[in-house]
Amino acid sequence: MKAAESLERELRVAARSLGRRGLAHAYGHCSVRLDERHFLVCAPRPMALIAPGESGQVVRIDGPLPEGVLGEVRLHQQLYRRRPHVQAVARTMPPSLMALGTARRIPKARHGMGAYFGAGAALWDDPQLVRDDALAAEVIDAMGDLNAIVMRGNGVVVAAESLPQVVSLTWFLEDAARLELAVLSAGLEPESAVLAASERERRATATGGIFERMWEYLCAGDPELQ
Template identity: 35%
Template sequence: MSAELAPLRTLVADACRVLAARGLADGFLGHVSLRVDERRLLVRCRGPEERGLAFTTGADIRLVDLDGQAGAAGELDGGYGPPNELPLHTEVLRTRPDVAAVVHAHPPDVVAADLAGIAIRPIVGAFDIPATRLAAGGVPVYPRGVLIRDRRLAGEMVATMGDRPVVVLRGHGLTSAGESVESAVLQAVGVDRLARLSLRVVGAGGTLTDLPDADMADLPDLGTAFNTSVAWRHELGRLGGMRA
């Protein structure tokens, strides 16, 4: 496999382990992709010794084209193959030039909140500013609990997603699209945090209330150096000995 892509393979592998460490994809379902050029992407593939996202290494990240074929010689050697839901990634990348990375995960709290009729809303403030701002813009829900295994179904999901960064998949999980691998993962983590808090509030007999407009207007933008760079270093730090 091409050596020049090694740092990007490591980045995508780290992202998979972060999702697992956060409980968003703690089994062997879920995947992360990164656009390489107009026709190719790096994506987590499954090999003959699949163990789950928590054990992802750079060798599991393979270069494929938008149709799921090897993006370069040897990329799918050794019994590796792209995920069944590769169209979930490629359809986003085909239709959203603003997106560089796609995350698909199965967070139980996100699924449970949606099935309970609880939308992802801006219920907190300074507790999690990026997640609050994301929720304030709306988190749509794709209403079909299906495996998104072809372009038709992926097109339905993308249409539901519109220009939003995250879409909840009913009875399934979520898709997060970002300008970087780091932002796509951190968005998913933020949505999961809001879902978990919402379930706790409702379970305690409380009522969910959106942050007042005045408070929303007073929330500062701490910038990508803090919201993304520092947050990502924290996520990698949490992995500790799990990092390969």
């Protein structure tokens, strides 16, 4: 099965954006659903270094990973298998989320960008790599219906309805973690407001070009968008 050229290009742009914006380094991967049986994962390289035109690999949602596909891509498989509305997944290592995760903490919804995660992301309290199907299923079970799960000392998995959304949401969650660390380091936690459920619901809007503008910002300068 061959993915459409435009979708291959969008996946490469998403991968490079995650890497170039400091949300992933040598490790991490992103993917996009092709149909009910397949998804496309980016090349198994540092995402910022994926070259224009470099192909990803098609993976079956049910079945063993193809040779050469990174082991933790099982997390993507489990999400696509269990949640039909999920169209894109990113597995990254954002630094502020990594720091909070070591303390078994997730960022609270203190500002608008944090509102997109409800009361917060899920937490997986294990720093080990997820390289078998049973463990991948446990992680996604722990994620539940949320759109992100922070893995203690091991980054984050974010799921969304498109590649622009998954890249934007990854940046939003890292910004929420940055703010959380700033609030904690300043000793302002008792005074810092956390958004109520009604405030989160109103603020977490997709209208007005929210995701489109963030996608444009994060992808600026990409060699395949010149």
